[in-house]
Amino acid sequence: MIYAPADGKVVVIEETVEDEYLKEKRKQISIFMSPFNVHVNRSPMAGVVEYFKYHPGKYLVAWHPKSSFENERTTMVIKGTDGTKVLVRQIAGALARRIKWYVSESTPLQQCGEFGFIKFGSRVDVFLPLDAEVLVNMDQKTKGGKTPIARLK
Template structure:
């Protein structure tokens, strides 16, 4: 496991702040060991909680052109047929993954290919499971076109806590399956829109691992 670059500065500053806080407590309350020990324990626990937000697991991606990998760690909250109106302009199978604050927050490419469309949308910060979050919240829309010409659309969606969406893609960029394309701080949601003939391999409530869980298979 490594620490994601999005968290390194924050973790360093937080370490300095907590160190200064503990120094101040020891300096101005030298005889109160209960308070000193309590502040140390709270500081360590708090730092570890923030640290786990930015962890990045190390693993080998099992690439398969016919399989759609989960773009994020989390839990499947939506599997339905819906109308995609922004780019694909048609009926698609939608799978939505909710990322809680304790999940890994790296977003990975579900398929390898060329980025044929990208757009950032400023917006609201409704809770990530709200039905309108996918159309009204701050979000990105990314479309990857595979070597077989299949286009799959996926979105990073901000939530009530996650107000920092980061993306590392641009149009015409070539990316590999499982490669990192973005990061969402402190939990949110990722939607993915598949062809209607795709075979879905997950069910509602199932836990996913980004870059490892096979969400679906393409015809």
Template sequence: MRLHREGKTIMITTGLVLLALNLLAYFYLFSDNSTAITLLAIVSLILFLLVVQFFRIPTRPLTTGETQVIAPADGKVVVIEETVESEYFKDRRRQVSIFMSPLNVHVNRNPITGVVKYFKYFPGKYLVAWHPKSSTENERTTVVVQAASGTEILFRQIAGAVARRIIWYVKEGQPVKQGDEFGFIKFGSRVDLFLPLDAEIKVNIGDVTRGGVTVVAELPEKE
């Protein structure tokens, strides 16, 4: 396991603030109360470990396959439905949404290999991530990758009530590889996938996904 570069500043700042607070308590606030000092130290350690675990990148064997769409994030499947994707495709698609809690790994990975055909960032609100309007009104990014077969997959990072910063590492025209990082969302949110109607969905509502590992859907082979 390693720690994500996006967490460097937050982890250092959190560590210094907690250290200063504990030193202040030890020498001034609770100098004559060993129980309070011990409790503060324990709480501070737990808080720091929670921040550190948020930025972890576990070592795991990634799944690859030309016809497989891999989960872009760790989390829980909260939506599987046929819907109209109105931003790019402007037609009916199969939507799969993965909710990411603050305890999940927050690296976002490319679900397929291909070329980025479309990218756009939208500022917006911070509704709770499971709110029906969060995918169209919250801060978000939209990425469309076209596979070598010509199939296009749209995936969308969506900020939530807790997540207040979306980070991306892709741009239009860039080739991307399945399983590589395309972004990061700080402190919980969700990722939506929009798939062709003939895609065979391999997950169910409530399933727990692992980014870069879980097969979300199987695409038909192109003749």
């Protein structure tokens, strides 16, 4: 089971190509956090951080499609014990401008454990294997570490 990494609202569910690290087609689920949501970010699955990178960037509104690759952001790949990899991206929004993280490569993560936060409005993208079963709908509200968003096959 993959859990929501943040409180917020589902704003993207689509098949896309993740070109930074995985370099393959993936299912993307994006959760927008308004300034009124709790901005703690939680690991959607247990595993070890295989890849982590901070990217400086712009501050487009977090729901803008280009925010995933033009805004200030972090990219983290979690590798599960079965070898499954899930990419999680924290994206700063127009108001946020402050991403904090507590992980680096080789950090073990507990499922639903905190890995960072983003101040004010922002977004978290999750890139899942194509055969993952999506359990949320567009505009659905999520609770970080509590709402199941997908099931891995």
